[in-house]
Amino acid sequence: MLTPLQKEILQELVNIAFGSATASMAELMDAFATLSVPSIHFLPIEQFNEHLRTVVCDDQPLYLSQQVFTGSMKGETIFILEQTSVDNLVRHLYTDEEQITQAHINDAVLEVNNILSVTTIGKLAEIMKMQTNFMVPTLRIFADREFADLSELAEYDAVIIIETLMRFEQEQICGHLLILTASAMMQELQHALDQIAGEMM
Amino acid sequence: MERSILDQLEVGVIITDANLVIYEWNRFLQMHTQLPREAVIGKRLDALFEQVESAVLKRKIRTTLRLRESTFYRPIAAPYCVPVPIKRFIQHDLNYMVQRVSISPYDEEKGLVLLSIYDETDSRIAQIELEKEMQKTQQLNARLTQDQEIIDTNLMMLKTDLQGRIVEASSALCSFYGYDRDTLLGRNPSIFGHKSMPSMVFHDLWEKLAKGETWRGEVQNLLSNGKDHWADVLILPFYDEQGVMTHYVGIYHDISDRKRLESLYVTDPLTKLFNRYFFDQQMKGIFMGKRRAKSLSMMLIDIDHFKQVNDIYGHRSGDLVLQEFAQTMRATLRNSDVCIRMGGEEFAVLLPGCDLIEACSAAEHLRQEIEKYVFTNVGRLTCSIGVAQRLEDDDADSFYERTDMLLYAAKTQGRNRIAHDAMALTLA
The missing domain is CATH 3.30.450.20 (PAS domain)
Known part of the structure; x- marks a missing residue:
């Protein structure tokens, strides 16, 4: 896992990325937006499902959006929103007059995921001088916590968890952005973070 | 670009x-x-x-x-x-x-x-088709669940392992037989067994099932409260995907009412023996060829001077004589012998599996038992018996007529005796 210095640098980079994301989110929501300073954790993949169970409520449907990124930097992001946050998001995104369908709601979640993934992963790719390309995000909705049948994640062995709270005027949207990647990619990230640390000295 | x-x-x-x-x-x-x-x-x-x-x-x-x-x-x-x-x-x-x-x-x-x-039209069409199929599957599953519930509550069904231990029992069967499901699980269906059922029936059943064949038959069973009932039972062997037999399923259909009606239809109300209609049906069945492999003999019996019994002691005493005569027949002959009241004071007995010698022996034993018996109000009586064995070229009429001739012979030769088919004895 990362050293305290590497973690500190990564935190700063994610902060910068989220600054860019905030502006995009504000534009998307057509409202003044703030994103809290994200908290970052690292997990081995074996603890991933258990972690998912701890971060979400028991009694709410869950929107889980996945987006694969490929190229020299590759992995997958998972963005999780609970129903309350989704309701808040939709309330801001669409006017009362519009006929809101499930498709509108799904599109809103996918769009937020896309913005957060692109800004965060894009920033990490930039500092690691790597190329990455984003695939079409997909969405799954789970009625309860029995969602964690994510066996397709087996090829990853490291998880970076970035939790953030977005505020749009009065409403709060709490999202969990999870970056799944292979340990080789983590080593590259550590190397890039060390280089940045060297440049700062 | x-x-x-x-x-x-x-x-x-x-x-x-x-x-x-x-x-x-x-x-x-x-x-x-x-x-x-x-x-x-x-x-x-x-x-x-x-x-x-x-x-x-x-x-x-x-x-x-x-x-x-x-x-x-x-x-x-x-x-x-x-x-x-x-x-x-x-x-x-x-x-x-x-x-x-x-x-x-x-x-x-x-x-x-x-x-x-x-x-993305093609993938959308595929998705629509998939959704339709899934909907159909869901509907089928819902129907299947509904059907299973209907079956469970309406069809008397048992599932046993290959050793005959009950592993499943439908609610309908538990309720009909008056058992908790837990009581039945692990037990053998013989828990329903009635003592009147010949062991040959179950021997035949297991023989067929062991060969992987379906068995069907009418079985007299006992309910948990001791009452008996008749069931039409169908037992089917089931196999796994590799073709290995895994279990049996028995479907029980209550036929007690039908059996009661049948019984009324073929029973003489006075003596409770079978009646002439039943005799005719049996003879028809026998000479259809199905049961020709076994030897078969017949007795025709007449109570000697019965007309005088009615004239002297009255019809009520006459009826009592007929009932006691029937009881003596049943008590003397084998369970497998079929006793019939043909009408008036004339009786018949079909003796499956008996050749003439065995039939004559049974007839003589019956004659002696009747001779010894003291009838209510009347005292001692005798009977005459004609005994014949079915011959190769017999049909129902010739077999009956020959036995009737022998009965006539016994009577003309002085009564209280048996007359047998000497020609058949010679052939035997």
Whole structure:
């Protein structure tokens, strides 16, 4: 896992990325937006499902959006929103007059995921001088916590968890952005973070 | 990007700005919409096609330009960004090409993006078909569950392992027989067994099942409260995917009412022996050829001077004599011998599996028992018996007539005796 210095640098980079994301989110929501300073954790993949169970409520449907990124930097992001946050998001995104369908709601979640993934992963790719390309995000909705049948994640062995709270005027949207990647990619990230640390000295 | 390259792509490509003004329109779209490039360049996409969700699309274009990365758009109000009518040989509900759009930065300085429009009609059709199939499966499953409930509550059914231990019992069967399911599980269906059932029946049953054949038969069973009932039982062997027999399923159908009716129909009400109708049916069955393998003998019996019994002691005493005579017959003969009251004071006995010697021995034993018996109000009586064995070329009539002749002979020779078929004895 990362050293305290590497973690500190990564935190700063994610902060910068989220600054860019905030502006995009504000534009998307057509409202003044703030994103809290994200908290970052690292997990081995074996603890991933258990972690998912701890971060979400028991009694709410869950929107889980996945987006694969490929190229020299590759992995997958998972963005999780609970129903309350989704309701808040939709309330801001669409006017009362519009006929809101499930498709509108799904599109809103996918769009937020896309913005957060692109800004965060894009920033990490930039500092690691790597190329990455984003695939079409997909969405799954789970009625309860029995969602964690994510066996397709087996090829990853490291998880970076970035939790953030977005505020749009009065409403709060709490999202969990999870970056799944292979340990080789983590080593590259550590190397890039060390280089940045060297440049700062 | 060179226009010639765009024209070679098998996806629709539009270059547009944040206000949806069209800068490029590739050949894929020209061919599918029948709108030439010249007709759309400089015009707004939402002006050309009113279905375009301009607010959503504009927002996504702005996000793309800000992020400098691709965003993705799946049209919501209609399943397409640009309406392309489709005609397919295979009927389906889709009238327009289903589209997915990727929005990529094209010229950031000019604020242009490239909309790549992918045809997802085939995958949407596949999805619709899949959903239909899933719906059908769900309906079938729901029906199956409903059917299972109906079966469970209405059909008396048992499932046993190959050793005959009960592993499942339907609610209908538990309720009918008066047992808790837990009491039945692990037990043998012989828990329902009635002592009157010949062991041969079950021997035959297991023999057939062991060969993998279906068994069907009428079985007299006992309920938990000790009452008996008749069941038509069908037992089927079941196999796993490898063809290995895994268990048996028995389906029980209560036929007690039918059996009672049948019994009334074939029973003489006074003596409770079988009646003449039953005798005729049995004879017909025997001479249909089904049961010819075994030897068969017949007795015809007449109570000597019975007319005098009625004349001297009255019909009530006469009826008592007939009843006691029938009881003596039943007590003297084997369970497998079929005793019949033919009418008046004449009786018949069918002796399956008996040759003439055995039949004569049984007849003589019966004659002696009758001779010894003291009838109520009347005292001692005797009987005459004609005994014959079925011959190879007999039919029902010849067999009966020959036995009747022998009865007549016994009577004319002085009564209280048996007369047997000497010719048949010689052949035997």
